[in-house]
Each structure stands twice: as structure tokens, then as C-alpha cells.
Amino acid sequence: MKRLILSLCMLVAVAVTSAAQNSIDRLVENFSSVGNSTFTSAVERDSKTHRIKKVVKKLTLEGKPSRELRKAFEDEAHTGAFTERNDNGETVLMLTTQDEKTNRVYMLCISDEKFYPKTETTIIIKVK
Amino acid sequence: MRDKDIRALIDKFFDGGTTLAEERQLYAYFSRGKVAEDLEKYRELFSDFALLPERRESHPFRGLHRLIAGVAASVVLVVAGYAAWNFYEYRQLDARYAGSYVIVDGKRIDNLREIRPMIESALADARDIEQTAAEQPQTADIEQELLERIGDPEDCARIKELLN
Known part of the structure; x- marks a missing residue:
């Protein structure tokens, strides 16, 4: 019985964690380990307390994934403040959200090449 | 030290083969009052040598050791x-x-x-x-300000819908 309760608790925890992570986060994580991509996860800490101040995830890749990423941004647009603009040969989508523990900024830059656009996705998680 | 030994040391000295200790023995011999008659001619020489600063034993590799x-x-x-x-x-x-x-x-x-x-x-x-x-x-503040200026609530709602 104890084991069953523990398993159920773990399932709930996993489900909650997945829900907190939106589709942009999941896509970036999936694409981070594919070929022809560069993914940086930078953790900024307070050097005295070691407490995390900010996590920055930056994914650079080329090709088809830009469409999926763009769709993910559009799907998540309703969750926060969303803007889209075209500037100097690239499209920039930005989404800012917040919850009780973090402020998040998602930015997607897509170059205007038709067949093999270069995509740069940046996720900034600032701990309150 | 016997005179015979001193004579041998003197020969060794002039061949450049004496150690510092042996040279000190020569200086000590010639600094005392009486020496052998045939050795008297060396007294002044060894007295002069006794006044010189002590030379150190030379080691062929001393300088190299220090460098290393x-x-x-x-x-x-x-x-x-x-x-x-x-x-x-x-x-x-x-x-x-x-x-x-x-x-x-x-x-x-x-x-x-x-x-x-x-x-x-x-x-x-x-x-x-x-x-x-x-x-x-x-940008959101500007939109909000614009909507607040519009008096009519229906117009407000319509414009809000258009903006979103």
C-alpha cells in the first residue's frame, strides 16, 4: 500500500513538472541534442550564497525546426505578453510570462531564408 | 709534526697538491719560534701566506649545482x-x-x-x-491609456478585441 501511494505521488510530481514546462521548453530540450545545433545552458549564481539567480538556455539551429518552434510560440502566446516583429531580415517573437517563483522571457529569432532559415531560441528564467 | 713530514708537505705545497688542512699545518709550524735550519728560508714565505684570506676548497661542480x-x-x-x-x-x-x-x-x-x-x-x-x-x-500601458480615453464601453470592447 505504501509503495502504491509513493508511486502515485511520484506520478503526480512528474505530471506537475511537465505541466509547468511549456511546449517551448519541451521543444528546446528535444532539439538541444540533435546534430547541427548548439545548445547552451548557462546558470548564473550568487557567488557567495550559490543561490541560482538566473538560468539562460540558448539554442541555435538551422532548417525545419524553425516551423515547429514558431508554432510552439504561437500556441503559448495566450499565456503571457506576446509580440512579433520583423526587423532587418529576421522575424522576432517574444513571450514573457511569470509565476510565483520565476519570471520567464522566451525569444525566437528566425532569419528570412526560405529553405534553410537559421533559428535562435533563448529562454531566460529569472528566479524571484 | 716532524721536520721530515714538514719537508714533504713543503714539496707538496709547491706542487700545488696540499689541502687546506695541510697548509694550516705548515703555517702553524712556521709561526712557532724554532724551525729546522734548512727550513728557515721558508719562514717568511709561509708567514705571508698565513695572512692571506683563506681559500676555499674548490669543487669542480659547485657552480653547476647551484645553477641546477x-x-x-x-x-x-x-x-x-x-x-x-x-x-x-x-x-x-x-x-x-x-x-x-x-x-x-x-x-x-x-x-x-x-x-x-x-x-x-x-x-x-x-x-x-x-x-x-x-x-x-x-505598449500595453499605451493601449490601456487609449482605451480609458474612449468613453463608450461598447467601443472599448470592440477596440480591445481588435487589438488582441
């Missing part, structure tokens, strides 16, 4: 200093960026020293993006 010891000490100092600097730098990086990593073409790199430029570049870009994002609410 100096170089070895310098190398140890440099290596120790480099190791200490490395350790300090690692501690600093760990305190600031522990948990950071990079994946390039599917290969993960956790060495903070190696990926430090990429970490700092990502954080610098993030600061620029945060600056841009901070300007966004001003």
Missing part, C-alpha cells in the same frame, strides 16, 4: 603558482556558473573553463533581451 638548484626551485615555484591559480579560478567559476553546460552537435561539454566564453555570451545576450522585454509593458 636555482632552476629547480624556480620551476617548482612556477608550477605551484600555476596550480594555485588554476584551483582559485576553478573555485570562482564553480561558485558563479556551477550546473552550466553546452551541447554541440549532440556532444555535451561540462568543463566550465572550456565553455566559459559561451556562458558569458549567453548571459550578456540575456541582459539585452531582458532590456527589450522590459520595454514591452509600455
Whole structure:
């Protein structure tokens, strides 16, 4: 019985964690380990307390994934403040959200090449 | 010391084969009052030698030993200093960026020293993006201000729908 309760608790925890992570986060994580991509996860800490101040995830890749990423941004647009603009040969989508523990900024830059656009996705998680 | 031994030492002295101790023996012999008659001619000479600063035993490799010891000490100092600097730098990086990593073409790199430029570049870009994002609410404020100026609630609702 104890084991069953523990398993159920773990399932709930996993489900909650997945829900907190939106589709942009999941896509970036999936694409981070594919070929022809560069993914940086930078953790900024307070050097005295070691407490995390900010996590920055930056994914650079080329090709088809830009469409999926763009769709993910559009799907998540309703969750926060969303803007889209075209500037100097690239499209920039930005989404800012917040919850009780973090402020998040998602930015997607897509170059205007038709067949093999270069995509740069940046996720900034600032701990309150 | 017997006169016979002194004569042998004197011969050895003039051949350049005496040790410091043997030379001291000669000086001591000639500094006492009475010496053998045939050796009297050497008294002044050895008295003069006794006044000279003591020469040190010469070792053929003394200078080389010192050079090697100096170089070895310098190398140890440099290596120790480099190791200490490395350790300090690692501690600093760990305190600031522990948990950071990079994946390039599917290969993960956790060495903070190696990926430090990429970490700092990502954080610098993030600061620029945060600056841009901070300007966004001003757009929402302007929209809100515009809607508040419109008196009619129905017009307000219609425009709000258009803006969104």
C-alpha cells in the first residue's frame, strides 16, 4: 500500500513538472541534442550564497525546426505578453510570462531564408 | 709534526697538491719560534701566506649545482603558482556558473573553463533581451491609456478585441 501511494505521488510530481514546462521548453530540450545545433545552458549564481539567480538556455539551429518552434510560440502566446516583429531580415517573437517563483522571457529569432532559415531560441528564467 | 713530514708537505705545497688542512699545518709550524735550519728560508714565505684570506676548497661542480638548484626551485615555484591559480579560478567559476553546460552537435561539454566564453555570451545576450522585454509593458500601458480615453464601453470592447 505504501509503495502504491509513493508511486502515485511520484506520478503526480512528474505530471506537475511537465505541466509547468511549456511546449517551448519541451521543444528546446528535444532539439538541444540533435546534430547541427548548439545548445547552451548557462546558470548564473550568487557567488557567495550559490543561490541560482538566473538560468539562460540558448539554442541555435538551422532548417525545419524553425516551423515547429514558431508554432510552439504561437500556441503559448495566450499565456503571457506576446509580440512579433520583423526587423532587418529576421522575424522576432517574444513571450514573457511569470509565476510565483520565476519570471520567464522566451525569444525566437528566425532569419528570412526560405529553405534553410537559421533559428535562435533563448529562454531566460529569472528566479524571484 | 716532524721536520721530515714538514719537508714533504713543503714539496707538496709547491706542487700545488696540499689541502687546506695541510697548509694550516705548515703555517702553524712556521709561526712557532724554532724551525729546522734548512727550513728557515721558508719562514717568511709561509708567514705571508698565513695572512692571506683563506681559500676555499674548490669543487669542480659547485657552480653547476647551484645553477641546477636555482632552476629547480624556480620551476617548482612556477608550477605551484600555476596550480594555485588554476584551483582559485576553478573555485570562482564553480561558485558563479556551477550546473552550466553546452551541447554541440549532440556532444555535451561540462568543463566550465572550456565553455566559459559561451556562458558569458549567453548571459550578456540575456541582459539585452531582458532590456527589450522590459520595454514591452509600455505598449500595453499605451493601449490601456487609449482605451480609458474612449468613453463608450461598447467601443472599448470592440477596440480591445481588435487589438488582441
